[in-house]
Amino acid sequence: MLQYSLPLPTLPSPIAPCPPQVLVFAASDPSSGAGIQADLLTLASLGCHPLTAITALTVQDTVGVRSVHATSAELLEQQARTILEDMPVAAFKIGVLGSVENIVTVAEIVGDYPEIPLIFDPVLASGRGDNLSGEEMIAAMRELLLPQTTVLTPNAPEARRLVESDEDEQEPEIEVCAQRLRELGVQYVLITGTHENTPEVINTLYGPEGQLRADSWPRLPGSYHGSGCTLASAIAGMIAGGASVEEAVRDAQDYTWQTLKNGFRGGMGQFIPDRLFWARDTGGEDTDPAAENGND
Numbered sequence: 001m002l003q004y005s006l007p008l009p010t011l012p013s014p015i016a017p018c019p020p021q022v023l024v025f026a027a028s029d030p031s032s033g034a035g036i037q038a039d040l041l042t043l044a045s046l047g048c049h050p051l052t053a054i055t056a057l058t059v060q061d062t063v064g065v066r067s068v069h070a071t072s073a074e075l076l077e078q079q080a081r082t083i084l085e086d087m088p089v090a091a092f093k094i095g096v097l098g099s100v101e102n103i104v105t106v107a108e109i110v111g112d113y114p115e116i117p118l119i120f121d122p123v124l125a126s127g128r129g130d131n132l133s134g135e136e137m138i139a140a141m142r143e144l145l146l147p148q149t150t151v152l153t154p155n156a157p158e159a160r161r162l163v164e165s166d167e168d169e170q171e172p173e174i175e176v177c178a179q180r181l182r183e184l185g186v187q188y189v190l191i192t193g194t195h196e197n198t199p200e201v202i203n204t205l206y207g208p209e210g211q212l213r214a215d216s217w218p219r220l221p222g223s224y225h226g227s228g229c230t231l232a233s234a235i236a237g238m239i240a241g242g243a244s245v246e247e248a249v250r251d252a253q254d255y256t257w258q259t260l261k262n263g264f265r266g267g268m269g270q271f272i273p274d275r276l277f278w279a280r281d282t283g284g285e286d287t288d289p290a291a292e293n294g295n296d
Helices: 035-045 073-086 100-111 135-148 156-163 174-183 227-240 245-261
Strands: 021-028 049-060 065-070 091-094 118-120 188-191 200-207 210-218
Touching: 021 035, 021 073, 021 227, 035 049, 035 227, 049 073, 049 100, 073 100, 091 227, 100 135, 118 135, 118 227, 135 156, 156 174, 156 188, 174 188, 174 200, 188 245, 200 245, 210 245, 227 245
Parallel strands: 021 049, 021 091, 091 118
Antiparallel strands: 049 065, 188 200, 200 210
């Protein structure tokens, strides 16, 4: 019998330490402006190794979303469980989930790892206003995912929609929204003010002791595709790297604003945040493209 002896691969010595690994549950965006591609770019830019479980395939560009095709819950579970059995994960990040069945599946998966921080960007609509989550999905999020969430990152309209009540005579203030979300089990809520009618964008973080910080950012003109994905992924990456929630929120906001300020127009619609702005050689010039006034 012939025996073959294959040489073992040569490994660097010493082997480099593993970077923080973040498992992302999100939908694919062919434009790479938002969705899981935006998460990958953000996490890699911040020194993390991103892992992925695709929740849906979308047909979209920088103008808007044409259709969403949810991954089967069985395939989604296989993706995530296979990775989790092999690779240590320092944080979860959740974006668009695509279906009620996928919400149930993700809730069961993350429920098996309560020690891993969960950062949830509840994307209910695209930047253009395309609906991405129906009432059944929102109800499932409230019941199954919010109680497990470490940091929730809604914009103001999303926060209101998540906690709206028939008893409300008018839109609740963001402080009320944050209180209701905390009562649903969320540990920390960062409500972004991109949709509010204020001279500056004010993002407010709420925690067990109430309001923890409020950060103001220049309101740049225009609209960006994937700003919310960028912010939530940046928070996840920084928590995975060892930062506290407050530190992660502070630094992730700064990183996200820089991606917007240095963004570019890749298509005919919204601008795309430049998650690798720090790697561009601008020759020392301070570019100031149009930036985000909306959050998707």
